[in-house]
Amino acid sequence: MIDVKKIVGTIEKLLAEDTPQSITYAALECRLAIEKICYDRLRIAHDYISPHDLRRYRPGDVVKTLLAEVDGNTASNLTISISRQPSDTYKIPIDQISDTEWVQIGAQAGFDPKKLGNYWQSLSNLALHVRLPKSKDDGIPEYGDAARIRKHVTEVLDELKRIAIGTLLTTGIGEEVSFECECARANRRRSGLLRNGQIVSCVGVDCNESFDVSIENNEFYFVRRVIRFPCQCGEQLAIPTRIAENLKRDQFLDVECLKCRERTRLMWRLMRKQPEAQSSAGQAQSGPIDAR
Ligand SMILES: [Zn+2]
Protein backbone atom coordinates (compact mmCIF):
# COMPACT_ATOMS: atom_id res chain seq x y z
CA MET A 1 0.00 0.00 0.00
CA ILE A 2 1.40 3.40 -0.91
CA ASP A 3 2.35 5.83 1.87
CA VAL A 4 0.13 8.89 1.27
CA LYS A 5 1.36 10.54 4.51
CA LYS A 6 4.90 10.62 3.12
CA ILE A 7 3.67 12.23 -0.11
CA VAL A 8 1.71 14.82 1.92
CA GLY A 9 4.97 15.67 3.76
CA THR A 10 6.81 16.13 0.45
CA ILE A 11 4.09 18.46 -0.88
CA GLU A 12 4.03 20.51 2.34
CA LYS A 13 7.81 20.95 2.15
CA LEU A 14 7.58 22.18 -1.45
CA LEU A 15 4.79 24.63 -0.54
CA ALA A 16 6.90 25.92 2.36
CA GLU A 17 9.76 26.71 -0.04
CA ASP A 18 7.26 28.99 -1.75
CA THR A 19 8.97 29.63 -5.09
CA PRO A 20 7.16 29.37 -8.46
CA GLN A 21 9.37 26.35 -9.17
CA SER A 22 8.65 24.52 -5.88
CA ILE A 23 4.92 25.20 -6.17
CA THR A 24 4.92 23.74 -9.68
CA TYR A 25 6.71 20.67 -8.37
CA ALA A 26 4.09 20.45 -5.59
CA ALA A 27 1.39 20.35 -8.28
CA LEU A 28 3.26 17.54 -10.03
CA GLU A 29 3.53 15.59 -6.75
CA CYS A 30 -0.24 16.05 -6.23
CA ARG A 31 -0.96 14.70 -9.69
CA LEU A 32 1.34 11.70 -9.20
CA ALA A 33 -0.29 11.08 -5.80
CA ILE A 34 -3.73 10.86 -7.44
CA GLU A 35 -2.40 8.31 -9.94
CA LYS A 36 -0.72 6.30 -7.17
CA ILE A 37 -3.88 6.27 -5.01
CA CYS A 38 -6.10 5.10 -7.89
CA TYR A 39 -3.64 2.59 -9.33
CA ASP A 40 -3.00 1.15 -5.85
CA ARG A 41 -6.69 0.16 -5.73
CA LEU A 42 -6.24 -1.47 -9.14
CA ARG A 43 -3.12 -3.33 -8.00
CA ILE A 44 -4.89 -5.09 -5.16
CA ALA A 45 -7.91 -5.82 -7.39
CA HIS A 46 -5.87 -7.60 -10.07
CA ASP A 47 -7.05 -11.04 -8.91
CA TYR A 48 -10.53 -9.94 -9.99
CA ILE A 49 -9.97 -8.05 -13.22
CA SER A 50 -7.73 -8.39 -16.23
CA PRO A 51 -5.64 -5.39 -17.31
CA HIS A 52 -7.04 -6.14 -20.79
CA ASP A 53 -10.54 -5.22 -19.58
CA LEU A 54 -9.55 -1.68 -18.60
CA ARG A 55 -10.78 0.43 -21.44
CA ARG A 56 -9.46 3.74 -20.13
CA TYR A 57 -6.37 4.42 -18.08
CA ARG A 58 -7.01 7.83 -16.53
CA PRO A 59 -6.99 7.43 -12.73
CA GLY A 60 -10.66 8.37 -12.21
CA ASP A 61 -11.77 6.04 -15.02
CA VAL A 62 -9.75 3.13 -13.62
CA VAL A 63 -11.53 3.49 -10.27
CA LYS A 64 -14.92 3.74 -12.01
CA THR A 65 -14.20 0.42 -13.78
CA LEU A 66 -13.20 -1.16 -10.45
CA LEU A 67 -16.45 0.07 -8.89
CA ALA A 68 -18.49 -1.48 -11.72
CA GLU A 69 -16.64 -4.76 -12.07
CA VAL A 70 -14.69 -5.60 -8.92
CA ASP A 71 -16.10 -4.03 -5.80
CA GLY A 72 -18.80 -1.41 -5.29
CA ASN A 73 -16.88 -0.24 -2.21
CA THR A 74 -13.48 0.29 -3.86
CA ALA A 75 -13.67 4.03 -3.16
CA SER A 76 -15.72 3.94 0.08
CA ASN A 77 -14.78 4.69 3.67
CA LEU A 78 -14.71 1.31 5.40
CA THR A 79 -13.73 0.24 8.89
CA ILE A 80 -12.77 -3.36 9.49
CA SER A 81 -13.18 -4.76 12.99
CA ILE A 82 -12.83 -8.21 14.50
CA SER A 83 -14.85 -9.56 17.43
CA ARG A 84 -12.93 -10.43 20.62
CA GLN A 85 -14.42 -13.94 20.67
CA PRO A 86 -15.39 -16.31 17.84
CA SER A 87 -18.78 -15.13 16.59
CA ASP A 88 -20.63 -18.36 17.55
CA THR A 89 -19.76 -17.88 21.27
CA TYR A 90 -22.02 -14.80 21.41
CA LYS A 91 -25.23 -16.78 20.67
CA ILE A 92 -26.81 -13.65 19.17
CA PRO A 93 -26.89 -12.33 15.59
CA ILE A 94 -23.64 -10.58 14.58
CA ASP A 95 -25.31 -7.17 14.25
CA GLN A 96 -26.42 -7.36 17.91
CA ILE A 97 -22.94 -7.91 19.36
CA SER A 98 -22.12 -4.82 21.48
CA ASP A 99 -19.62 -2.24 20.19
CA THR A 100 -17.20 -2.92 23.05
CA GLU A 101 -16.70 -6.47 21.75
CA TRP A 102 -15.23 -5.24 18.47
CA VAL A 103 -11.56 -4.39 17.95
CA GLN A 104 -10.81 -2.16 15.00
CA ILE A 105 -8.04 -3.53 12.78
CA GLY A 106 -7.97 -0.79 10.19
CA ALA A 107 -9.83 1.55 7.91
CA GLN A 108 -9.95 2.15 4.19
CA ALA A 109 -10.14 5.80 3.14
CA GLY A 110 -12.78 6.55 0.57
CA PHE A 111 -12.87 9.25 -2.09
CA ASP A 112 -14.95 10.50 -4.96
CA PRO A 113 -13.27 9.16 -8.15
CA LYS A 114 -14.86 11.93 -10.22
CA LYS A 115 -13.47 14.61 -7.93
CA LEU A 116 -9.96 13.07 -7.94
CA GLY A 117 -10.16 12.72 -11.72
CA ASN A 118 -11.07 16.41 -12.05
CA TYR A 119 -8.17 17.42 -9.77
CA TRP A 120 -5.80 15.31 -11.88
CA GLN A 121 -6.92 17.18 -14.98
CA SER A 122 -7.03 20.67 -13.47
CA LEU A 123 -3.56 20.39 -11.88
CA SER A 124 -2.17 19.64 -15.30
CA ASN A 125 -4.02 22.48 -17.00
CA LEU A 126 -3.00 24.99 -14.37
CA ALA A 127 0.60 24.08 -13.57
CA LEU A 128 2.15 21.49 -15.83
CA HIS A 129 2.10 23.16 -19.22
CA VAL A 130 3.77 26.27 -20.54
CA ARG A 131 1.29 28.87 -21.79
CA LEU A 132 1.19 29.35 -25.56
CA PRO A 133 2.48 32.78 -26.67
CA LYS A 134 -0.35 34.93 -28.02
CA SER A 135 1.87 37.10 -30.27
CA LYS A 136 5.46 37.67 -31.32
CA ASP A 137 5.94 40.12 -28.46
CA ASP A 138 4.54 37.74 -25.87
CA GLY A 139 7.12 36.20 -23.56
CA ILE A 140 7.49 32.52 -22.68
CA PRO A 141 6.76 32.32 -18.94
CA GLU A 142 8.97 30.11 -16.79
CA TYR A 143 6.04 28.79 -14.77
CA GLY A 144 2.28 29.25 -14.44
CA ASP A 145 0.49 31.66 -12.10
CA ALA A 146 2.06 30.78 -8.71
CA ALA A 147 -0.80 32.17 -6.59
CA ARG A 148 -3.46 30.21 -8.48
CA ILE A 149 -1.39 27.02 -8.48
CA ARG A 150 -0.72 27.33 -4.74
CA LYS A 151 -4.44 27.79 -3.99
CA HIS A 152 -5.33 24.71 -6.03
CA VAL A 153 -2.51 22.56 -4.63
CA THR A 154 -3.66 23.46 -1.09
CA GLU A 155 -7.18 22.29 -1.94
CA VAL A 156 -5.91 18.97 -3.35
CA LEU A 157 -3.56 18.58 -0.39
CA ASP A 158 -6.56 18.71 2.02
CA GLU A 159 -8.11 15.81 0.09
CA LEU A 160 -4.82 13.86 0.16
CA LYS A 161 -4.54 14.39 3.94
CA ARG A 162 -8.00 12.90 4.37
CA ILE A 163 -7.08 9.86 2.24
CA ALA A 164 -3.75 9.49 4.14
CA ILE A 165 -5.71 8.41 7.23
CA GLY A 166 -6.49 5.04 5.58
CA THR A 167 -4.49 2.10 6.94
CA LEU A 168 -5.63 -0.69 4.65
CA LEU A 169 -7.26 -1.50 1.32
CA THR A 170 -9.83 -4.20 0.75
CA THR A 171 -10.97 -6.03 -2.35
CA GLY A 172 -14.47 -6.01 -0.89
CA ILE A 173 -16.80 -8.50 0.63
CA GLY A 174 -19.35 -10.48 -1.32
CA GLU A 175 -20.03 -13.82 -2.97
CA GLU A 176 -17.51 -14.95 -5.52
CA VAL A 177 -17.60 -17.28 -8.47
CA SER A 178 -14.50 -18.77 -9.99
CA PHE A 179 -13.49 -20.70 -13.07
CA GLU A 180 -10.25 -22.05 -14.45
CA CYS A 181 -8.81 -20.63 -17.66
CA GLU A 182 -7.06 -22.68 -20.38
CA CYS A 183 -3.79 -21.32 -18.93
CA ALA A 184 -4.71 -23.03 -15.62
CA ARG A 185 -5.11 -19.74 -13.74
CA ALA A 186 -8.05 -19.49 -11.37
CA ASN A 187 -10.20 -16.47 -12.23
CA ARG A 188 -12.37 -15.04 -9.47
CA ARG A 189 -15.22 -12.61 -9.90
CA ARG A 190 -17.68 -10.95 -7.56
CA SER A 191 -20.94 -12.62 -8.60
CA GLY A 192 -23.13 -9.62 -7.75
CA LEU A 193 -21.29 -7.48 -10.31
CA LEU A 194 -21.41 -9.93 -13.25
CA ARG A 195 -23.86 -9.22 -16.07
CA ASN A 196 -25.39 -11.44 -18.73
CA GLY A 197 -23.52 -10.90 -21.99
CA GLN A 198 -20.44 -9.42 -20.30
CA ILE A 199 -17.05 -10.37 -21.71
CA VAL A 200 -14.28 -10.99 -19.19
CA SER A 201 -10.63 -11.58 -19.98
CA CYS A 202 -8.37 -13.96 -18.07
CA VAL A 203 -6.46 -12.19 -15.27
CA GLY A 204 -3.15 -13.49 -16.67
CA VAL A 205 -1.29 -10.57 -18.27
CA ASP A 206 0.25 -12.93 -20.85
CA CYS A 207 -2.99 -14.87 -21.52
CA ASN A 208 -5.18 -14.18 -24.57
CA GLU A 209 -8.28 -16.01 -23.38
CA SER A 210 -11.61 -14.29 -22.79
CA PHE A 211 -15.03 -15.57 -21.82
CA ASP A 212 -18.70 -14.78 -22.44
CA VAL A 213 -20.63 -14.56 -19.20
CA SER A 214 -24.13 -15.96 -18.97
CA ILE A 215 -26.30 -16.21 -15.90
CA GLU A 216 -29.24 -18.59 -15.65
CA ASN A 217 -31.17 -19.39 -12.47
CA ASN A 218 -28.33 -18.01 -10.36
CA GLU A 219 -25.84 -20.27 -12.13
CA PHE A 220 -22.85 -18.58 -13.76
CA TYR A 221 -21.40 -19.82 -17.03
CA PHE A 222 -18.10 -18.71 -18.56
CA VAL A 223 -17.91 -19.77 -22.20
CA ARG A 224 -14.50 -19.59 -23.86
CA ARG A 225 -14.48 -17.15 -26.80
CA VAL A 226 -12.85 -18.75 -29.85
CA ILE A 227 -12.98 -18.44 -33.62
CA ARG A 228 -13.35 -21.89 -35.19
CA PHE A 229 -12.46 -22.89 -38.73
CA PRO A 230 -11.79 -26.19 -40.51
CA CYS A 231 -8.33 -27.34 -41.60
CA GLN A 232 -7.99 -28.93 -45.05
CA CYS A 233 -7.70 -32.34 -43.31
CA GLY A 234 -11.12 -31.87 -41.74
CA GLU A 235 -9.83 -31.11 -38.24
CA GLN A 236 -11.61 -28.23 -36.47
CA LEU A 237 -9.15 -25.51 -35.44
CA ALA A 238 -9.78 -22.73 -32.94
CA ILE A 239 -7.97 -19.59 -31.88
CA PRO A 240 -8.82 -17.33 -28.92
CA THR A 241 -11.05 -14.51 -30.20
CA ARG A 242 -8.88 -11.87 -28.55
CA ILE A 243 -5.89 -12.88 -30.71
CA ALA A 244 -8.02 -12.29 -33.83
CA GLU A 245 -9.45 -9.03 -32.44
CA ASN A 246 -5.94 -7.68 -31.92
CA LEU A 247 -4.78 -8.43 -35.49
CA LYS A 248 -3.99 -5.24 -37.34
CA ARG A 249 -4.93 -4.50 -40.92
CA ASP A 250 -2.75 -6.53 -43.33
CA GLN A 251 -1.35 -8.59 -40.46
CA PHE A 252 -1.39 -12.39 -40.88
CA LEU A 253 -1.88 -15.02 -38.26
CA ASP A 254 -0.47 -18.46 -39.04
CA VAL A 255 -2.22 -21.35 -37.35
CA GLU A 256 -0.69 -24.81 -37.54
CA CYS A 257 -2.89 -27.90 -37.48
CA LEU A 258 -1.54 -30.31 -34.89
CA LYS A 259 -2.91 -33.28 -36.87
CA CYS A 260 -1.60 -32.70 -40.43
CA ARG A 261 0.90 -29.88 -39.70
CA GLU A 262 -0.64 -27.77 -42.48
CA ARG A 263 -0.53 -24.01 -41.80
CA THR A 264 -3.64 -21.88 -42.28
CA ARG A 265 -3.16 -18.16 -42.71
CA LEU A 266 -5.79 -15.76 -41.32
CA MET A 267 -6.29 -12.03 -41.79
CA TRP A 268 -9.10 -9.48 -41.51
CA ARG A 269 -10.73 -8.47 -44.81
CA LEU A 270 -12.96 -5.53 -45.62
CA MET A 271 -16.35 -6.83 -46.82
CA ARG A 272 -18.88 -5.22 -49.11
CA LYS A 273 -22.49 -5.65 -48.09
CA GLN A 274 -25.24 -4.87 -50.57
CA PRO A 275 -28.59 -3.50 -49.40
CA GLU A 276 -31.09 -6.33 -48.74
CA ALA A 277 -33.42 -5.48 -51.68
CA GLN A 278 -30.65 -5.53 -54.26
CA SER A 279 -28.99 -8.71 -53.12
CA SER A 280 -32.29 -10.63 -52.92
CA ALA A 281 -33.02 -9.57 -56.49
CA GLY A 282 -29.74 -11.16 -57.48
CA GLN A 283 -28.33 -7.95 -58.93
CA ALA A 284 -25.25 -7.87 -56.79
CA GLN A 285 -23.48 -10.11 -54.33
CA SER A 286 -21.74 -9.44 -51.08
CA GLY A 287 -18.13 -10.41 -50.83
CA PRO A 288 -14.59 -9.45 -49.90
CA ILE A 289 -13.05 -6.37 -51.48
CA ASP A 290 -9.60 -6.78 -52.94
CA ALA A 291 -7.68 -3.77 -51.68
CA ARG A 292 -4.73 -4.32 -54.06
ZN1 LIG B 1 -5.69 -17.52 -18.88
Ligand SMILES: [Zn+2]
Ligand atom coordinates in the same frame (compact mmCIF):
# COMPACT_ATOMS: atom_id res chain seq x y z
ZN1 LIG C 1 -5.10 -30.42 -40.51
